[in-house]
Each structure stands twice: as structure tokens, then as C-alpha cells.
Amino acid sequence: MNTYKAILKRRSIRKYSKGEISSEVIEMLLQAAMAAPSARNAQPWEFYVVTNKEVMLNLRSVSKNLDFDSSAMIIVCGNNERSITKNDNDFWIQDCSAAVENILLAATELGLGTLWCGLYPVLERSDKVREYISAPMNHIPMALIHIGHPDEEKEERTQYNENYVHYVK
Numbered sequence: 547m548n549t550y551k552a553i554l555k556r557r558s559i560r561k562y563s564k565g566e567i568s569s570e571v572i573e574m575l576l577q578a579a580m581a582a583p584s585a586r587n588a589q590p591w592e593f594y595v596v597t598n599k600e601v602m603l604n605l606r607s608v609s610k611n612l613d614f615d616s617s618a619m620i621i622v623c624g625n626n627e628r629s630i631t632k633n634d635n636d637f638w639i640q641d642c643s644a645a646v647e648n649i650l651l652a653a654t655e656l657g658l659g660t661l662w663c664g665l666y667p668v669l670e671r672s673d674k675v676r677e678y679i680s681a682p683m684n685h686i687p688m689a690l691i692h693i694g695h696p697d698e699e700k701e702e703r704t705q706y707n708e709n710y711v712h713y714v715k
Contacts, residue, residue, distance in 0.1 A: 559659030562694030578652035585637035616692035659696030
């Protein structure tokens with residue numbers, strides 16, 4: 547599958563069939579994540595892989611927006627000790643977002659379904675997730691990605707709208 551096809555095929559999947567995700571596939575997704583660009587190549591990301599069903603259940607309970615029964619989760623955190631300005635309001639958010647998108651596209655290419663669930667800047671969610679994964683305070687949970695074998699199929703699409711495009715001459 548080429549990149550453009552993966553972009554159009556990538557959709558938010560909320561229904562998953564049973565089946566494990568191998569450690570080799572998880573590593574491939576993490577390699578794709580860490581291939582993302584980052585400001586000044588600071589690479590201010592940390593990745594928590596969760597496959598423990600009890601921990602996953604706790605994470606799902608944080609918000610109804612996180613409550614999906616996937617086989618694995620990757621929590622992408624910003625490490626503000628490796629960010630450019632060393633604070634919560636930094637380019638780490640963009641850097642981690644690029645890493646998340648790389649995971650989503652790589653998973654699509656591998657035939658997996660994913661769902662990007664936002665955590666930061668909703669501190670109640672972010673702090674609760676940090677507690678459940680025992681992350682240090684400088685690891686700020688930004689996104690929780692559900693990963694699994696899709697139990698629903700969605701049409702490829704683009705949401706292109708020429709009204710949102712402005713050419714500056």
C-alpha cells in the first residue's frame with residue numbers, strides 16, 4: 547500500500563475483534579513513530595505500550611471517549627525535560643502528534659485498526675492516565691491509541707474542502 551492510499555484508508559476504528567498484536571508489530575509501529583520529525587530533533591516523546599487487560603480496563607474507565615475494547619494501547623507522552631523550552635507549552639505537542647500519525651498510518655498499512663484518543667490538555671484525563679501507567683511527572687500523556695484487528699470496515703475517504711484552501715499570491 548502506498549502512503550497516499552494509507553492516508554485515505556486510515557479511519558477511526560471503534561470496534562475490534564479478538565486477537566493479539568505481536569511484539570514485532572508493536573516494535574514496527576514504534577519505529578514508525580520515532581521516524582517522525584521533531585523540532586530541533588529533540589525527540590521529546592515517550593511511549594507506553596499496554597497489553598495488560600486490567601490496566602487497559604482502568605485506562606478505559608478514565609473517560610467514555612477512551613472506552614473501546616482493543617487488543618493493545620500505546621500511550622504517547624511528551625517528556626518536557628527533552629523539549630526545547632522544558633515546559634508544558636512547547637513544540638513537544640506537535641512532535642508527539644507527528645509520532646501518533648505515523649503510528650496510525652503504519653498500523654493501517656499493516657491491516658490494523660486504530661483510534662487516536664486525546665488526553666492532553668484535558669489535565670484530568672492526562673493525570674489519571676499518568677497515574678495508571680506509573681509515569682513520572684515529566685512524562686505528560688498526550689494521546690492514547692487503541693490498536694487492534696478491526697471488526698468494522700469503513701470506506702476510504704478524503705475530507706477535502708476547497709473552501710478551506712487559500713492561495714497567497
